[in-house]
Amino acid sequence: MANVLYDFGRQSFLEGTVSWNSNNIKVLVFDATYTPAPTTDQHLSDIPGGAILGTSANLGGKTTTAGVADANDVSISPVTGTVQGFVIYQDTGVAGTSILIAVETTVTGLPATLAGGALTITWDNGASKIFKL
Numbered sequence: 070m071a072n073v074l075y076d077f078g079r080q081s082f083l084e085g086t087v088s089w090n091s092n093n094i095k096v097l098v099f100d101a102t103y104t105p106a107p108t109t110d111q112h113l114s115d116i117p118g119g120a121i122l123g124t125s126a127n128l129g130g131k132t133t134t135a136g137v138a139d140a141n142d143v144s145i146s147p148v149t150g151t152v153q154g155f156v157i158y159q160d161t162g163v164a165g166t167s168i169l170i171a172v173e174t175t176v177t178g179l180p181a182t183l184a185g186g187a188l189t190i191t192w193d194n195g196a197s198k199i200f201k202l
Contacts, residue, residue, distance in 0.1 A: 074200060077111040078170035081159070082202060087168055089133050093160040094170070096125040096143055098152045098188055101180075105154070105172040113158055113167035123148040123188065127160070139198035146187035151180050155190065157199070171200050 081087040097113075103120035110116070123145040130141035154174035161167045181188065192199050 072171070072173040072175050072200075073107045074171050074202075075107045075110060075169040078159075078168055079202070081168050081170075087159045087170065089138050090131055094128045094131065094140070094157065095160045096128070096145065096155050096157050096190060098122045098124075098145055098148060098155045100150050101153050103153070105156070105174065107172060110169055112165055112169065113160075114164040115169065116156065122150045122152060122183075125190075136202045137196070137198045138200050138202070139192060142189060142191045144187050144189045147185040148183040148188045149185050151182045152188060153180050 078087065082089075097116070099116060099120045100122055103116050106115075125143045125145045128140040128143060130139075132139045154172060154176065156169055157171040157173075159168040159170060
């Protein structure tokens with residue numbers, strides 16, 4: 070699996086359902102019991118609860134210059150288990166309406182096994198930052 074945007078997340082940006090700057094955007098890390106399906110998965114409820122190893126606070130410092138999403142680096146703690154990747158999502162407070170935006174599994178350092186420690190995600194500082202629409 071490559072790093073991709075979920076189809077429904079991309080559609081939600083186009084329809085104005087998701088706003089990178091004004092919505093609560095979070096990151097979760099998952100283990101091997103979740104197999105991302107970017108063409109069919111839509112909501113946080115599509116990810117088995119047992120697969121989620123940790124969730125971040127809302128992303129801070131979000132920007133959208135030239136269609137490129139960026140934010141401050143994020144730390145998720147505590148994380149126990151083997152992290153296979155992470156999902157960026159719009160958090161509505163309800164799993165059945167929280168929209169999946171992007172999944173990243175091809176990341177330097179993953180998979181990583183943690184025993185209650187912190188996982189820091191340092192976003193790319195290149196032209197595409199977190200992702201580009």
